[in-house]
Amino acid sequence: MIKLKIKDISTEQRPRERLKSGAILNDAEILALILENGSKGENVIDLSHRLISTFGVEGLNSLSLAELTSIKGIGLAKASKLIAAFELSKRANSGRICEKVVRNPSDIASYYISKLKDLKKEHFIAVFLDSKNKIIKDEVISIGTLNSSLVHPREVFKEAIKCSANSIILVHNHPSGSVEASDEDHRVNKVLIEAGELVGIKVLDHLIVGDGKWESCL
Secondary structure, three states, X not given: OOOOEHHHOOHHXXXXXXXHOOOOOOHHHHHHHHHOEOEOOEXXXXXXXXXXXXXXHHHHHHOOHHHHHOOOOXXXXXXXXXXXXXXXXXXXXXXXXXXXXXXXXXXXXXXXXXXXXXXOOOEEEEEEXXXXXXXXXXXEEEXXXXXXXXXXXXXXXXXXXXXXXXXXXXXXXXXXXXXXXXXXXXXXXXXXHHHXXXXXXXXXXXXXXXXXXXXXXX
């Protein structure tokens, strides 16, 4: 089987050459660098475009080794490279949340989408910020189906006061993949917002993440 490699593509179209010239690569080009070669009748650029258009980056990230190897043109070697690349990215991002300045919810949404994506139970997390909206720390408050009896204001604001937080952002995942807020999500919001007003620590937002998406439920 003859595999068409990047060197078989015209120089100006090669992702490595574009990278060397300082160009910003698109998702398919980055993927082509990871995969290195295509398959019979499909060069690596075309293969990468097909994968991105079919699954997207988050979709590829969510696939298991078995699921990846079931895709035409993806064998064990390519699937292993993809899983390794996504895992390395996850590890690189895992320590970068603290001291990050949050200007809007999207600044942290992608981090928690990645962090919580494989969890089978709901995790409710409080993110504590200082007066300049810099993240001090985050804390898992509860694990399990979210309800107002599990998430007690005492647990949330005890940690907030302990680290001298000025405000908080709430985050929880929906293992189902849906990011639509439930009635219980709204009840939790009401309880925590009112508690925050009493102690002078504002709840800035509450993000629901799932299946590569996020939504504010405030």
